[in-house]
Amino acid sequence: MTLLGVVLAGGRSRRFGSDKAAALLDARSLLEHAVASLTPHVREIVVAGRSDPRWCSVDDAPQPGLGPLGGICGALRHARVRGHAAILCVPCDMPRLPPGLLALLAHANGAAYTAQAPVIARWPVTELDRLEEHMAADGDRALTRWARSIGAQAIAWPEPLANINRPADLAALS
Numbered sequence: 001m002t003l004l005g006v007v008l009a010g011g012r013s014r015r016f017g018s019d020k021a022a023a024l025l026d027a028r029s030l031l032e033h034a035v036a037s038l039t040p041h042v043r044e045i046v047v048a049g050r051s052d053p054r055w056c057s058v059d060d061a062p063q064p065g066l067g068p069l070g071g072i073c074g075a076l077r078h079a080r081v082r083g084h085a086a087i088l089c090v091p092c093d094m095p096r097l098p099p100g101l102l103a104l105l106a107h108a109n110g111a112a113y114t115a116q117a118p119v120i121a122r123w124p125v126t127e128l129d130r131l132e133e134h135m136a137a138d139g140d141r142a143l144t145r146w147a148r149s150i151g152a153q154a155i156a157w158p159e160p161l162a163n164i165n166r167p168a169d170l171a172a173l174s
């Protein structure tokens with residue numbers, strides 16, 4: 001069973017004030033950290049919601065500006081075309097992801113997400129049709145609500161997970 005690694009890298013970085021995917025931590029951009037966190041777990045990686053010549057990019061679906069669910073939908077479409085069974089998603093703004101959490105998700109059965117950060121998750125390609133219907137039907141863009149509605153497993157990770165929303169969050173990690 002193959003997994004497609006996906007970095008969710010769209011959004012507007014309003015709280016950060018500039019493009020946070022390009023912000024540097026330990027001389028690497030946050031986007032590079034995200035790609036590196038996925039590398040041990042997958043053979044192929046795409047970046048969703050951003051065009052970057054270093055990696056394959058996928059467009060959000062059904063259109064941009066819908067938040068992380070749009071990135072997940074676009075990545076699941078790409079995964080289906082490429083013959084993957086599921087996607088392993090990370091955001092571009094959580095640079096210290098524990099490898100154990102990603103290993104747990106990579107080996108989970110079915111859909112599974114991290115309770116404290118549902119952008120870190122595994123979504124089977126078989127959920128694509130339901131996600132497309134969900135997004136077309138009710139306009140609900142809340143990731144956790146969708147995850148619960150499909151019965152995804154919520155994984156409670158016992159340690160805090162650093163999330164960069166504002167420049168001070170990045171300074172605290174540096």
Ligand SMILES: Nc1nc2c(ncn2[C@@H]2O[C@H](COP(=O)(O)OP(=O)(O)OP(=O)(O)O)[C@@H](O)[C@H]2O)c(=O)[nH]1
Pocket residue numbers: 008009010011012013014015016048049050060064065066067068070071072090091092093119165
């Ligand atoms: N592909 C894709 N990723 C998104 C989208 N919106 C947010 N993300 C990603 O999801 C993760 C969490 O994003 P947030 O911090 O909630 O939103 P943001 O727009 O980046 O930042 P704010 O404008 O400050 O809310 C980050 O990795 C974003 O890059 C989107 O519309 N498409």
